[in-house]
Amino acid sequence: MGDALDRSARTGPDDPPTPDGVSTLDELCARLRDLRVWAGSPSFTRIVQDIAAIRAARGLPAAERRPGRVTIYECFRPGRRRIDVELLIDIVAALGVDEADQTRWRRAHRAASSPGWAETGQTWPETQARTVAALLAALGDGGTHGVVNLVGPVGAGKSTALAALPGDATRVDLAAGIPDGALDAALADPRGYVVVDNADSPAALAAVCSALGRRGRTRVVVASRRPLSGWPHTPGTLLPHIAVVPALPWEDREADELAARTGVTRAEHRAVVVAMAGGIPLLVDRLCRAVHLGTRTDAPGALADLAVTEVLDRLGREAPAPSVLSALALLASSGQTDHELFPSADFAALAELSLVYAAEEGLDVHEPYRTLLDHVHRWRRPLGHRRSVARALVHHREVLAGSTDLVQRARRTEQSLWLTGDPTIRDALFPTRNEPIAVRASTDADTDEVMRLLHRWARRGELDVRSSERVLSPMVADIPDGFRIATDPNGEILGAITALPLASRTHHLVEPLLEDHAPDVANAGGVFVGMSIARDNRSQAALLRDVLLRGISSGQVVVATQWPAYQRLVRRLGFTYLGATQGDVFRCGRQVQVHTLRLAPADLAPWVDRLTDRGIPVxxxxxxxxxxxxxxxxxxxxxxxxxxxxxxxxxxxxxxxxxxxxxxxxxxxxxxxxxxxxxxxxxxxxxxxxxxxxxxxxxxxxxxxxxxxxxxxxxxxxxxxxxxxxxxxxxx
Known part of the structure; x- marks a missing residue:
């Protein structure tokens, strides 16, 4: 294999240096430098040539044989945050380490790659710890699930979670391609279990499923951006044995701590980063780097550009055609997009991307990537962005105008609200965190929880608790299903909002908040909103969108609120201001304002037109x-x-x-x-x-x-x- 492997050219002891005992990547790089000296200090160009020869012998295609010289050089340099294990093994093989000793380098790589949080004074994020705990629980499931599938979008921290798994596992990283025979060799290893990272491209997914099909029930952890069980070519016999573990998005507090560790000292800058990143650690990192470059935090497109560039680069493994990634920006700026808005080829190709999902009215992009892509599209190509928004607005309006389905009307209206691009509307209705929230009607069993939320709502707004109970408790008692409840996937209640039907039987309940305006709206039908409390923005947004859907079904939404933020929102949404209560109903120093919005079928299209004609180049x-x-x-x-x-x-x-x-x-x-x-x-x-x-x-x-x-x-x-x-x- 060339001079680098000529034993006569080596200096030092006959046996090569071993990596035993290393615990950090810096120590691993130091042993690698020692190994290079032992091998006669071959040039990096020579190492590249020898690696190409090794890969050719394994049968890799010519395009995948030759690594970059700078890439090899970086593996020897201290300060690394990550080293690809298969590349490391190719380097040590080129430097003369035989197959038996290569296992020691794999073991050392695992030890060095495990996050050294304690050494750097950092704290392991609680969310990451929960993800790792879920992986360990699935692995220890008594063999019920032979395959544990860690699923998460680009930059969610899957590799970090895998590196934290203890035990003597065989690890295969598919980021740089599919090493010939590596999967079969790993699955044949008699040790505890196998870890496969970056199974993201169609070729990688096919190779993993094929190898699993040949090897049977070997315990394996596979990290991918989409679940293996949803890939159409996964063998049906494998499906019952796959346990899916989601890579959870970080909490805002954890994202803020990460931003602080990167050196972003100003709290207002970190708040912008946290709001845009949506709990994705990679996005937090790249947005912080943009801040360090001096990018203004009030220019979202410029701030997001670095993060979007990184995301698109990583998505390149899924979409070899650059046109598909270009179409992704158009999709993000168009909201939910059906086949009539996109050419068939683009529609089919976009549906294959991990960031794209099939929504109720077409394809859509997962948050927070949708918002970031939209910001960057608007910043880079403002006229192109305006045209794509205009095209989508016209299309949604035509579908809306001709639809007789109440749910479809609500969804198309919701998409038009997204397309306004108005920051007030987007912040309130479309948060960047991508976590499932279910909304249901309240029942008698929820009475105690609703009352607790009512007390929390009053205290948060510095309202008089007794006055709040006097006004709102009758609603809870008389109309058990008069609230909408937001819950997480486990059924835990996250928030509630009043959604009383406006009718003669509820007149006495809404009169304290409507006063003189009650006769005008109480018998007109619709939904009444008088209290809204939620744990966070995402559950609050789910409740507000649900109320709009109810309003479209019933023809009207009436809002009585003393909150300035909600008053701004309803004004921006085009509600009609009826007036304010004469007295301070909740004894908080602010009067309750009453706003109404007609949402009958004939009102929807004109309402959307009013929201979008001004301020959006349609x-x-x-x-x-x-x-x-x-x-x-x-x-x-x-x-x-x-x-x-x-x-x-x-x-x-x-x-x-x-x-x-x-x-x-x-x-x-x-x-x-x-x-x-x-x-x-x-x-x-x-x-x-x-x-x-x-x-x-x-x-x-x-x-x-x-x-x-x-x-x-x-x-x-x-x-x-x-x-x-x-x-x-x-x-x-």
Whole structure:
């Protein structure tokens, strides 16, 4: 295998240095440097060549044989946080270590890779400890489950959890490819169990399932981004023997501690990092590095760029085609996306990515990755982002307008709320933490827990507890199912919100909070909200979204709240303010404000339009019919600035003000009126005569000739203007 393995070129003792007794990666790197000296100090280029020869002998494809020279150099350098075990074994083999002694290097790698929290003064995060405990419990399940599948998204800390597993296990890392025969050799090892990390690519999943199928019930821990049981090619005989253990997202407190350990000292900066990272430690690390680079924390797209780049790089193992990763940004910015919004090839390819899941109304991206991808897409390609949002808005609105299914209406409305991009709406309804929350109706059995939550709600808001009990206790007693309850997957109650039906039988219950407004809304149907308390933002958001769904089913939501934050939210959501109570109902120094929102089927689409037309550039250049209609309205209101100020065309950067829009409309009509084509010129002149100069009234224009040709000519004029209305450079 070359000079590096020529025994005559070696200096020192005949036996190579061993790695026995190492406990850190720095110590392992030091032994590796000793081994290189023992082997005659071959150059790193020479080591690369010998590794390529070793891998060729194993039958690896040519593209996977030759590691980078810098990669090899880094393995010898102190300060490493991780070394790939298979690469380490190839290095020591190139330096002359025989197969029997390579096992000692594997054992040393396991010892050195176990997190040395105590040595660095750090504390093992409780969430990570629970994940490791769950793995150990599954492994010790008496052989019921031969395969323990650790599942978590990119950067969730799966490798760290695996490294903490005790015992003498054989470990295989598939991050850099699938070493020939390594899986079969590991599964044939008679020791305790086998650990397989980074089984993420289709090839890695296929290799793992194939090897498990050949070896039977060997105890093995497999870390993957999606569960093996959900992969379509996993043998059916293997499914009953797979125990799935989720890699739990870190608590906000733990993420904040990690951010502090990285050197982010300002609490307000750490708060932004924690809110964006959603409990994913890799994202915490990369967001903190962006802070250290001087990136402003009030620029979410710039702050998230480094983290998104890392995520996409790691996803590359799943999607060899770069176009798939590009389409992922469009999917994240479009909300739940059905087949009609994406070409079939992109839709099918995106469905295979681990960050994408099948939601009720199409494909969607798991949080917090969806929000981060959307931020970066908006930051890098603002016009492209606007077009994708506009396309999705138009599509959701059309589905919403034609739907007779109440649940589908609610879901499409929810997607439109996401697409507003409004920070107040997103923070309240769409938190970045991706944990399952179930919402159900309350029962008699929940009475004690609801009362405890009521007391907590009163104390948190500095309300008078007795006044709160006087107003809200009758609701709990008279309407046992009048609350919606948020629970975690284990059934533990996380929060509650009032959701009383508005009807004559509940008039006496809501009157203390509605006072003079009660007669106006109490008999109009709908849902009444007067108290909302939850353990955290994610359960609070689940409750608020559920109330909106109830409101869409019943036609109205009425909110009575003294909380300034909720008052801001309902105003941003377009609720109508009815007024405030005369007295301080809860003795907290603030009056209760009453807001109402009509959500009958005929109200939904106009409500979504009001939320999105202002502040979101909905003029999608690909929706020619939409743009033509908007131009017709704009020309009609050309002489009325107050009406023109409501046009969504003002959201486009080329027409940001009424003055700019009027000038653009005039220029477009004049240009069309001077077109060499007589038909186009006549159409442009019609726009000038009817709308701008008002020399000819529209009814007179249509009355001088058959109505259909006149209407057709105007439509042709508006379509011609739409095709060239905004400058070409804005369409990229």
């Amino acid at each position: 003029g999608d250049l690909g929706e020619l019919a939409w743009l033509t209609d908007q131009l017709g309205r704009a020309y009609k209101h050309w002489h009325t600035p107050s009406l023109l100020a409501e046009s969504p065309l003002l959201s486009h950067p080329s027409t940001p003000t009424v003055r700019h829009l009027r000038a653009a409309l005039s220029t477009a009509a004049q240009r069309l009126a001077t077109d060499p084509d007589p038909t186009r010129a006549a159409a442009g002149q019609a726009l000038l005569d009817i709308y701008l100069s008002r020399r000819t009234a529209l009814r007179h224009y249509l009355g001088t000739q058959p109505p259909a040709p006149g209407a057709t000519l105007l439509r042709q004029a508006l379509t011609a203007v739409a095709q060239t209305f905004w400058p070409a450079e804005q369409r990229s």
